[in-house]
Amino acid sequence: IGQEVLKALKEEISELEYNRYIRHLSYDIKKSTGDAAIFYAPNALVVNWIKNKYREKIAHLFEIKNGSKVNIKITLKNTIEKRKTKKNVEVKQNSSLLNPSHSFDNFMVGGSNQFAYAAVKSVSENAGKVYNPLFIYGGVGLGKTHLMQAAGNVFQNEGKVVIYTTVEQFLNDFIRHVRNKTMERFQEKYRKCDVLLIDDIQFLSNKEGIQEEFFHTFEALKGAGKQIILTADKHPKKIGGLEARLQSRFEWGLVADIQPPELETKIAIIKKKCEINKVKLSEDIVNYIATVIDSNVREIEGILSKLHAYSQLMHVDIDLDFTKNVLKDQMNENRANLTMETITQIVAKDLNIKPSEIRSKGRSKNIVYARRISIYICRELTQNTMPQLAQYFGMKDHTAISHTIKKINSLIKDDEDFKVKIDELTNKITSSS
Ligand code: ADP
Numbered sequence: 278i279g280q281e282v283l284k285a286l287k288e289e290i291s292e293l294e295y296n297r298y299i300r301h302l303s304y305d306i307k308k309s310t311g312d313a314a315i316f317y318a319p320n321a322l323v324v325n326w327i328k329n330k331y332r333e334k335i336a337h338l339f340e341i342k343n344g345s346k347v348n349i350k351i352t353l354k355n356t357i358e359k360r361k362t363k364k365n366v367e368v369k370q371n372s373s374l375l376n377p378s379h380s381f382d383n384f385m386v387g388g389s390n391q392f393a394y395a396a397v398k399s400v401s402e403n404a405g406k407v408y409n410p411l412f413i414y415g416g417v418g419l420g421k422t423h424l425m426q427a428a429g430n431v432f433q434n435e436g437k438v439v440i441y442t443t444v445e446q447f448l449n450d451f452i453r454h455v456r457n458k459t460m461e462r463f464q465e466k467y468r469k470c471d472v473l474l475i476d477d478i479q480f481l482s483n484k485e486g487i488q489e490e491f492f493h494t495f496e497a498l499k500g501a502g503k504q505i506i507l508t509a510d511k512h513p514k515k516i517g518g519l520e521a522r523l524q525s526r527f528e529w530g531l532v533a534d535i536q537p538p539e540l541e542t543k544i545a546i547i548k549k550k551c552e553i554n555k556v557k558l559s560e561d562i563v564n565y566i567a568t569v570i571d572s573n574v575r576e577i578e579g580i581l582s583k584l585h586a587y588s589q590l591m592h593v594d595i596d597l598d599f600t601k602n603v604l605k606d607q608m609n610e611n612r613a614n615l616t617m618e619t620i621t622q623i624v625a626k627d628l629n630i631k632p633s634e635i636r637s638k639g640r641s642k643n644i645v646y647a648r649r650i651s652i653y654i655c656r657e658l659t660q661n662t663m664p665q666l667a668q669y670f671g672m673k674d675h676t677a678i679s680h681t682i683k684k685i686n687s688l689i690k691d692d693e694d695f696k697v698k699i700d701e702l703t704n705k706i707t708s709s710s
């Protein structure tokens with residue numbers, strides 16, 4: 278069946294796509310069973326590419342041929358390679374989860390991140406002595422985690438005990454210890470480390486229990502002169518739902534921001550990533566990517582690995598036309614996954630109301646506010662037409678939608694805070710998919 282499915286897929290996609298990707302897939306008849314089909318791809322990048330782009334199609338075709346749902350597995354062909362990646366994952370999980378390639382050397386510095394870079398670097402050379410805590414904030418994909426872990430790696434290489442955690446992991450750990458009645462162990466663990474790195478601290482917002490616990494951890498570490506580094510997507514003052522004593526402590530040391538990279542920095546980052554991933558790109562392609570991608574550096578990485586996958590498969594250099602196609606693909610992909618429902622949910626959560634209220638006829642101020650924002654973002658990020666938006670949000674007709682969008686546009690122009698809010702939400706939504 279696997280072979281037949283691949284043949285059927287060939288009919289559905291362009292010859293170019295088939296030759297580039299699907300042709301390299303092989304079906305494992307022996308290992309596949311009635312409810313699991315196993316395919317091999319030549320390298321990890323192709324595995325990802327196929328998983329993202331074709332897995333659903335393959336599953337669908339299987340279901341048609343097979344009559345029942347089949348779990349599609351796409352894995353690496355080379356077992357040695359497979360073993361290697363598996364081992365890496367294990368090592369990662371055992372250590373404190375620091376990514377070794379997040380180093381200062383691999384971090385490109387420009388006007389946008391100079392201040393944060395200098396602050397983290399200085400802390401990495403003077404643990405607990407200069408800025409404590411160090412608080413780094415900025416938008417998605419601008420390098421906060423990278424910088425924080427760069428310091429972590431320095432400390433770890435010096436033999437210090439480093440804990441790197443996200444608020445979510447910290448919270449889960451806390452809950453587990455409460456449940457097992459082993460809170461002393463939890464406290465010991467977090468208070469006995471030399472360096473504590475907590476990522477995305479904005480998620481402490483409105484979680485009183487963990488804020489209380491974190492406060493005591495903070496006091497103990499700070500009192501003992503242990504270094505604390507925190508990151509967030511906004512300034513401590515702007516994180517709502519935070520105890521005053523925590524908010525003020527976050528500003529005790531140094532608060533440093535990271536701004537979106539300017540063109541030269543983006544170019545430097547792309548070149549660095551090419552060097553690390555052994556991708557060869559000409560100057561005009563590097564410049565093209567840097568101009569098209571607006572700020573999220575993570576997106577740059579996705580594009581590079583796609584370009585890389587292609588050049589490896591075809592044994593050719595990457596040209597500008599192909600780059601343009603991959604970029605278009607990427608943008609469409611990011612957006613195709615976004616539905617009005619997802620957007621409404623994220624907006625509702627952010628503004629503390631129910632998604633159903635946004636779609637209701639409710640006229641109270643905060644509901645109208647949330648509805649307008651949702652409509653605006655849906656218009657920006659999805660392909661839905663004005664009548665479709667009107668129907669979804671229970672508005673009279675397309676003129677009501679166009680009126681709303683005009684209103685939001687003028688608010689964005691006049692109110693810097695509002696613009697930041699919209700950007701933040703848009704960021705949150707696009708990075709959720
Ligand atoms: P954030 O935590 O701010 O969302 P990350 O630290 O996860 O962002 O960065 C996203 C990706 O971009 C990472 O792979 C990181 O290595 C890369 N990156 C971001 N800024 C830089 C930079 N200035 N130089 C090199 N790589 C960068």
Ligand code: MG
Nearest residue numbers: 421422423476
């Ligand atoms: Mg991060």
